[in-house]
Amino acid sequence: MTSEKPLIMLIDDDRDFLDLNRRILEAKGYRVVCFSDPNVALAEMASRKPDVVITDLMMKDLDSGFVFSKKIKGDPRFKDIPVIIITAASSKRGFDFTPRTQDELDAMSADAYFDKPIVPEALLAKVEELLEK
Amino acid sequence: MSREHYHVEDEPHRILVVDDEYGMREGCRAVLAAEGYEVETAEDGVVGLKIFSEKGKFSAVLVDLNMPRMSGMELIEKMHELDKDVCLLVITGYATIETAVEATKRGAYGYIPKPFTPDELLLPVRSGLEKRSLTLEAKRLREERENRLLEVAFERSKSNTIINCMTDGVLVINRDKQIVLRNAASARIIPKCSQFHLPTPMEDALDAPELSALVAETLEVKSESLIISKEVTLGNCTYMVNASPVMELNGDTVGAVAVLRDITALKKLDTAKSMFVSMVAHEIRGPLAVIEGYLNVILSGVAGQNPDRDRGMLERSLARAKTLRKMVSELMNLTAMETGHFTIKRAPLEIARVVAEAVEWCREKADEKGIALALDCAEYTLKEKILADRDAMMCVFTNIIDNAIKYTPPNGNVKVAVEYNGIYAKISIKDDGIGMTHEEQERVFDEFFRAKNEFTENVPGTGLGLSLVKRLVDMHQGKISLDSTPGIGSEFTVSLPSMEDTLLII
Numbered sequence: 001m002t003s004e005k006p007l008i009m010l011i012d013d014d015r016d017f018l019d020l021n022r023r024i025l026e027a028k029g030y031r032v033v034c035f036s037d038p039n040v041a042l043a044e045m046a047s048r049k050p051d052v053v054i055t056d057l058m059m060k061d062l063d064s065g066f067v068f069s070k071k072i073k074g075d076p077r078f079k080d081i082p083v084i085i086i087t088a089a090s091s092k093r094g095f096d097f098t099p100r101t102q103d104e105l106d107a108m109s110a111d112a113y114f115d116k117p118i119v120p121e122a123l124l125a126k127v128e129e130l131l132e133k
Numbered sequence: 134m135s136r137e138h139y140h141v142e143d144e145p146h147r148i149l150v151v152d153d154e155y156g157m158r159e160g161c162r163a164v165l166a167a168e169g170y171e172v173e174t175a176e177d178g179v180v181g182l183k184i185f186s187e188k189g190k191f192s193a194v195l196v197d198l199n200m201p202r203m204s205g206m207e208l209i210e211k212m213h214e215l216d217k218d219v220c221l222l223v224i225t226g227y228a229t230i231e232t233a234v235e236a237t238k239r240g241a242y243g244y245i246p247k248p249f250t251p252d253e254l255l256l257p258v259r260s261g262l263e264k265r266s267l268t269l270e271a272k273r274l275r276e277e278r279e280n281r282l283l284e285v286a287f288e289r290s291k292s293n294t295i296i297n298c299m300t301d302g303v304l305v306i307n308r309d310k311q312i313v314l315r316n317a318a319s320a321r322i323i324p325k326c327s328q329f330h331l332p333t334p335m336e337d338a339l340d341a342p343e344l345s346a347l348v349a350e351t352l353e354v355k356s357e358s359l360i361i362s363k364e365v366t367l368g369n370c371t372y373m374v375n376a377s378p379v380m381e382l383n384g385d386t387v388g389a390v391a392v393l394r395d396i397t398a399l400k401k402l403d404t405a406k407s408m409f410v411s412m413v414a415h416e417i418r419g420p421l422a423v424i425e426g427y428l429n430v431i432l433s434g435v436a437g438q439n440p441d442r443d444r445g446m447l448e449r450s451l452a453r454a455k456t457l458r459k460m461v462s463e464l465m466n467l468t469a470m471e472t473g474h475f476t477i478k479r480a481p482l483e484i485a486r487v488v489a490e491a492v493e494w495c496r497e498k499a500d501e502k503g504i505a506l507a508l509d510c511a512e513y514t515l516k517e518k519i520l521a522d523r524d525a526m527m528c529v530f531t532n533i534i535d536n537a538i539k540y541t542p543p544n545g546n547v548k549v550a551v552e553y554n555g556i557y558a559k560i561s562i563k564d565d566g567i568g569m570t571h572e573e574q575e576r577v578f579d580e581f582f583r584a585k586n587e588f589t590e591n592v593p594g595t596g597l598g599l600s601l602v603k604r605l606v607d608m609h610q611g612k613i614s615l616d617s618t619p620g621i622g623s624e625f626t627v628s629l630p631s632m633e634d635t636l637l638i639i
Contacts, residue, residue, distance in 0.1 A: 014419060016427070016449055017422075017423060017426070019449070020427060020430060027437050116418065116422035116426070117421070120430060120436075
C-alpha cells in the first residue's frame with residue numbers, strides 16, 4: 001500500500017494548472033487527485049480525505065476558492081486539513097487579496113496563499129511544512 | 134425710456150415769443166436768434182397756445198401778460214399744464230409787476246420787466262433753460278433708476294426660474310447654517326428638505342450628516358475661489374457635491390452654495406469598467422502563469438527529465454500563448470468598437486455566399502472531430518444582397534460556427550441555414566451539442582463568459598468571441614438570439630435587415 005504517501009487534492013478550473021501542479025507534486029512522490037469543480041471535490045472528500053488541499057481562487061465565481069476553503073474549515077471532519085489558495089487574481093477592483101498577516105490568512109480560512117505562477121520549490125516547501133504540523 | 138421727449142443737446146433750443154406788440158416780438162426774435170436759439174412768434178395767447186401744442190417741443194416761452202383774447206396768466210397756466218418742464222418767462226411792464234410775481238407762483242420761472250436790454254433778456258432765458266436742463270436730467274436719472282429696479286426684479290425671477298429648472302440640486306445656506314434657498318431638484322433629492330419653510334436650520338432639513346458637514350466646512354473657508362467637492366451617498370444614489378463659499382466684498386463669508394449632481398450612473402459605469410479591467414488582468418495572467426509554470430518545471434527539472442513529457446508541456450504552452458494572442462486582438466477590436474474607432478464598411482453583399490464561405494472555412498475543424506457540418510440554403514437566397522461589412526460578417530459566422538463545433542461532442546451535427554424574406558436575412562446555426570442552462574444563456578454574450586463544466590474545461594477559448602459577434606451584429610442593426618437546452622443543443626439565429634431597410638435606418 002502506498003497509503004503512507006500523503007494525498008494532495010488539487011482544485012482548479014484550468015486544466016493546465018492541474019496538470020502542472022500534479023507534475024510538480026507527483027515528482028516528489030505525493031499522491032494527487034484533481035478536480036475542476038470545488039463541489040465535486042467536497043463530495044469526494046468524505047470518502048478520500050486528503051492531507052493537503054490546494055485550490056484556485058477564482059473559478060466559477062470570483063471567490064469560489066474562499067467559499068470552498070470556508071466549507072472545509074467549517075466542517076468538523078475536515079477542519080484540520082491544511083488549505084493552500086493559489087490565484088492569478090491579485091486584485092478585485094484594484095484591491096490586493098494577498099494576505100499580509102496571519103489574521104488575514106485566517107480570515108481566508110487558508111493556511112497559505114500563493115500567486116500564480118507557482119514557484120515549484122516554494123510550493124513544495126510549503127506543502128512539506130504543512131504536512132509536518 | 135426714449136430720450137426724444139427731451140431736448141437733445143446738439144439741437145438749438147426752440148423759444149416761442151407771445152406778445153401783441155409786433156416790435157417787441159421781432160426785437161426778442163433778433164436778440165434770441167443771434168444767440169443761436171430757434172425762435173417762433175405769436176401775436177396773442179390763442180395763436181400762441183396753438184403753436185405751442187402743435188409745432189413741437191419748445192424749451193422756453195416768453196409771454197406778455199397784457200394781451201387781447203387770452204390773458205398771459207391764462208396762457209401760462211395752460212402751457213404749464215401741457216408741459217411741466219417748459220421754461221415760462223413773463224414779459225411785463227412795471228405797472229403789473231405784482232401780477233408777474235403771481236404768475237411765477239402759477240408755474241412761470243421768472244419775469245423780465247420792460248423795457249429791457251438784450252442782456253437783461255438773455256440772462257433769465259439762459260438761467261431758465263439751465264434750470265430746465267437740470268430738472269430734465271434729474272427726471273431722466275429717476276426714470277432710469279426705476280427701470281433698473283424693474284430689471285432687477287425681472288432678473289431675480291428669471292434666475293429663480295433658471296435655478297428651479299436645473300437638474301442639479303442647488304442649496305444656499307447662510308452663515309447661521311440655515312437653508313435660505315433650495316431649488317426643485319434639491320427638494321427631489323432630499324424630500325425632507327421641502328417640508329420646511331425657509332429659512333430653516335440645515336441639520337433638521339437635510340438629514341444628511343455628510344452633506345451638513347461639507348457645508349459647515351465650506352462656511353469656514355476664507356477664499357472664494359475654493360470649491361470643496363465630495364461624493365455623498367443619499368439613499369440609493371451617489372451625488373457629487375460641489376460647495377463654495379459666498380463672500381461679501383469685504384471678504385466675509387456670508388453663506389455657502391452647494392450643488393448636488395447625480396453621478397449614480399457614472400459610478401455604475403466606473404465600477405463596471407474597473408471590473409472589466411480586473412477581469413482582463415485575470416484572464417491574461419492565467420494563461421501567462423500556465424506558460425511560465427510549464428517552462429519553470431521544464432527548466433528546473435523539478436518533475437524529472439523526460440523529453441516526451443517536456444514536449445507535451447511545451448505544446449500546451451504554445452496553445453495557451455496562441456489563445457492569449459487571439460484574446461488580445463479581440464480585446465483590441467472590442468476597445469476600438471467602444472471608442473468608436475472601429476468602423477464597418479458596408480457594401481452590397483451576397484450574404485448566403487458569405488455564410489457558405491464561413492462554413493467551408495470551418496469544415497476542416499468539423500471533419501477532425503467527425504462532426505457533420507451542413508449548409509441549407511435555397512437557390513433563391515444566393516442572389517439576395519444586404520448592406521454589410523464582409524470582414525465583420527465572416528467574423529460573425531466563423532465565430533458562431535466554430536463555437537458550435539467546439540461545444541458539440543464528436544459525431545454530432547452542426548446545421549447552418551439561410552433564409553430571406555425581403556425584410557431581413559435570417560441565418561441560423563443549430564447544433565446537437567451540450568447546450569446551455571438558462572443562466573448560461575443569459576450571460577453568453579458577456580465579455581469573458583465561458584460556460585464551465587466537465588465538457589468545456591478542455592475547450593480552448595477567450596470568452597470574447599460571442600461578445601464580439603453580438604457587437605458586430607448590433608452595428609449592422611441586426612439581432613442575435615439564442616435557443617438552447619442543456620444536453621440537447623443550441624441554436625443561434627442572426628437576423629440582418631434587408632438592403633432597403635438598412636438604407637432607411639442609416
